[in-house]
Amino acid sequence: MVQADSVIFIASAFVPVISSLAILYFKIQEQTLLRQLGVIFALSIAGFLATLKFIPIVSQLCLKAKIFGYDINKGGTEQIPESLGIVVGTIFLVCVIMLQPLFQTRIGEYNAALTAICFMILLGFADDVLDLRWSIKIGLSFLATLPLLVAYSGATTIIIPKPFQIFLGTSLELGLLYHLMMSFLAVFYTNSINILAGINGLEVGQSVVIGCSVLIHNMIQLALKHETDPQSTLLSFSLMLPFIATSAALLYYNWYPSKVFVGDTYTYFAGMTLAVAGILGHFSKTLFLFFIPQLINFAISVPQLFGLIPCPRHRLPTLNKKTGKLEHQLKEKWNLINLVLYIIGPRTERELGIIMMEIQVVCCGFAFFVRYYLSTLFYDN
Numbered sequence: 001m002v003q004a005d006s007v008i009f010i011a012s013a014f015v016p017v018i019s020s021l022a023i024l025y026f027k028i029q030e031q032t033l034l035r036q037l038g039v040i041f042a043l044s045i046a047g048f049l050a051t052l053k054f055i056p057i058v059s060q061l062c063l064k065a066k067i068f069g070y071d072i073n074k075g076g077t078e079q080i081p082e083s084l085g086i087v088v089g090t091i092f093l094v095c096v097i098m099l100q101p102l103f104q105t106r107i108g109e110y111n112a113a114l115t116a117i118c119f120m121i122l123l124g125f126a127d128d129v130l131d132l133r134w135s136i137k138i139g140l141s142f143l144a145t146l147p148l149l150v151a152y153s154g155a156t157t158i159i160i161p162k163p164f165q166i167f168l169g170t171s172l173e174l175g176l177l178y179h180l181m182m183s184f185l186a187v188f189y190t191n192s193i194n195i196l197a198g199i200n201g202l203e204v205g206q207s208v209v210i211g212c213s214v215l216i217h218n219m220i221q222l223a224l225k226h227e228t229d230p231q232s233t234l235l236s237f238s239l240m241l242p243f244i245a246t247s248a249a250l251l252y253y254n255w256y257p258s259k260v261f262v263g264d265t266y267t268y269f270a271g272m273t274l275a276v277a278g279i280l281g282h283f284s285k286t287l288f289l290f291f292i293p294q295l296i297n298f299a300i301s302v303p304q305l306f307g308l309i310p311c312p313r314h315r316l317p318t319l320n321k322k323t324g325k326l327e328h329q330l331k332e333k334w335n336l337i338n339l340v341l342y343i344i345g346p347r348t349e350r351e352l353g354i355i356m357m358e359i360q361v362v363c364c365g366f367a368f369f370v371r372y373y374l375s376t377l378f379y380d381n
């Protein structure tokens with residue numbers, strides 16, 4: 001049942017969010033910050049409800065405009081409306097624009113964040129409509145990071161891990177190289193979500209889990225008051241809460257069996273929003289840890305992505321119509337989905353979707369362990 005599964009997912013996403021918000025409430029004495037958190041929360045709820053309402057309406061318009069896809073794993077002939085990420089992206093932007101008064105001191109970076117995300121939504125939608133070539137997509141996604149790089153005024157040094165400090169000193173100034181690194185990271189996040197795809201709910205599901213992890217990380221930073229610059233964390237927080245809320249509404253329709261597809265509009269939007277939060281919130285390294293499944297999928301995909309072996313247009317498993325289960329195609333299609341099926345054996349699409357979500361949750365849990373425990377061995381936190 002579509003609703004039962006997705007309601008459980010959305011509820012489980014909101015449990016950590018709401019409980020951490022409650023902890024924050026008791027930890028933070030500062031009234032202004034509390035009021036700001038309250039405004040962000042209220043707008044996000046409104047964003048969730050608006051997305052829930054508008055997706056069915058826009059779905060009809062997509063079908064009319066012939067923007068649809070076929071559900072390959074079901075061997076379906078039914079036209080499923082595609083690119084519903086456009087609803088999420090638009091409502092997200094409205095929510096974040098309304099939050100502008102909270103960021104008067106960081107207006108340059110705030111506007112750059114919005115421009116970069118907006119640029120990426122445009123690119124994703126263009127890709128859905130025009131079906132751009134792989135090389136053009138990558139080139140354009142570099143362009144979309146430009147507003148962010150131009151506006152970035154934060155530090156461009158990296159802290160050297162303790163064991164290497166005797167060789168390199170405590171920190172290293174990267175200058176322009178740091179900007180280049182940010183650009184590559186944003187392009188990686190965007191495309192890595194897009195290529196870990198093809199089973200119902202996976203693109204949005206992974207983004208919601210990563211989004212929740214980022215939000216929890218932000219809340220820990222705010223609550224622990226480690227933060228020398230709470231405005232950076234607040235900026236990331238104010239991107240993440242509306243992002244999770246609007247994406248959760250999309251997940252409701254996109255979870256198995258999908259009533260809508262998200263399109264590259266969503267995957268590009270999600271990757272860029274997470275990247276922007278990481279860069280402007282100054283936690284790019286931690287964000288990278290949340291992308292472990294995407295990193296593994298990318299590593300397995302490299303030979304096909306770079307044309308060393310042929311890359312089919314779709315790299316999905318195949319449906320065994322007799323058993324109703326998906327079977328791996330690891331020989332021709334090198335990616336994490338096929339590797340998981342190879343290891344655990346054939347599964348239904350719904351079961352595989354849940355397993356992929358569990359892998360993402362476990363990896364994000366591991367990321368917290370590395371960030372808050374292991375990293376103290378390498379860095380002074």
Ligand code: UD1
Pocket residue numbers: 068069070071072073082194195196197198199200201202258261263264301313314315316335
């Ligand atoms: C990426 C993947 C491709 C995968 C596709 C699925 C790489 C290099 N590219 O391509 O292997 O097949 O995503 O999204 O790894 N679809 C389903 N079920 C779903 C989601 C999508 O059948 O749950 C199909 C639909 O036909 C839909 C199409 O995938 O129309 C969307 O594919 P698109 O996002 O355009 O593919 P890419 O991002 O280019």
Ligand code: MG
Pocket residue numbers: 194195197263264267
């Ligand atoms: Mg895609």
